[in-house]
């Protein structure tokens with residue numbers, strides 16, 4: 109290939125991700141211009157184009173799936189009156205400690221009522237649902253909004269993974285029966301697998317959370333966890349069976365077919381896109397930087413012209429034709445026209461995670477060829493320019509498949525049976541998840557979970573809902589006969 113390859117290539121990024129994950133993560137956020145932590149307010153960060161464009165692509169995929177499943181978009185105000193926020197007792201207890209309040213206007217003029225910056229929007233939306241829903245004909249009501257929410261996390265903050273303002277979608281649905289709610293919960297879990305695993309390439313394990321770890325005010329929470337390179341799990345989307353608790357608190361009633369006024373049943377679903385993006389960075393990245401899925405990358409293809417001698421104009425024209433062809437086929441393409449050696453540009457776009465690179469020099473031009481480079485495996489191949497569209501399309505699909513397979517391979521063999529504090533701790537030390545007999549995930553089990561946490565650093569993540577499991581043995585903490593199998597992991 110080109111002679112530039114033999115010259116020194118300035119290293120833009122080179123950190124061992126597996127050995128040094130926290131440094132790797134912090135540095136890639138900085139170097140790839142994903143988030144700038146110098147904003148000056150803890151937990152709040154500006155998102156430059158590279159991360160925002162990636163997250164917008166993620167939002168679009170999620171919204172397309174939600175709308176296909178009959179959820180329609182809407183947008184509610186950012187502020188929630190205190191009297192709304194405090195209507196559902198358990199919900200208040202769970203969320204109020206994290207709420208940012210607006211107390212006054214201008215030069216200290218007090219508001220009549222404090223306003224909360226939404227930490228989540230049940231208490232904003234449901235009072236309006238109680239006005240909008242009148243009869244059984246109005247149900248089901250399936251809506252979602254794309255917005256940011258604000259929570260004053262006390263733990264240390266990290267871009268995307270734990271921020272005080274994060275971007276998400278929240279879906280809020282109302283039904284006539286509890287059975288429909290349960291079906292919606294299953295549909296949400298399908299959506300999670302469809303989007304998070306198939307489109308974003310992030311494998312997940314789905315749990316029913318314990319009663320002490322569920323959404324405040326709901327009946328049950330189901331959540332997807334994935335594993336980060338440091339062996340800790342992180343929660344990705346969760347979906348909540350709210351029962352009729354919120355309907356009772358917010359008076360969401362309807363007239364049924366027998367003309368009786370009854371309470372409705374509700375679910376909500378919250379894929380936190382900024383957090384999922386953080387997990388995507390961590391799961392797919394390697395020592396050279398980001399590896400973005402083809403479906404997500406802001407630029408799917410970068411074209412690098414290699415100028416030599418008096419062929420510059422011809423090379424550029426060739427590159428522009430490549431861009432035109434690929435754009436016409438619906439791809440996101442960029443030609444890197446900056447000053448700088450091709451080698452430096454290769455490094456730069458490898459660090460930024462662009463899935464496909466097209467390299468074009470005078471020789472390619474002469475032979476009607478181009479060199480395709482794939483970021484996931486760092487492999488090159490020379491193709492005929494007439495096959496460009498077909499080759500890029502196939503390569504894009506293969507890259508996404510390959511990233512997903514690599515992530516899933518790391519997920520395999522992750523679960524280890526453990527029934528003592530020693531074996532649980534060993535498992536967690538190895539960055540794995542312990543599968544353990546447990547007394548109960550009802551509230552009575554909380555003290556056992558606390559003791560496990562104290563002694564091993566692991567959290568009870570809940571019970572599997574995708575596999576039937578029969579417990580055998582006793583609870584490691586209280587010694588009572590186990591009624592459930594739980595999964596224990598260190599977590600974010």
Ligand SMILES: [Zn+2]
Pocket residue numbers: 546547548553556583584585586587588
């Ligand atoms: Zn126990």
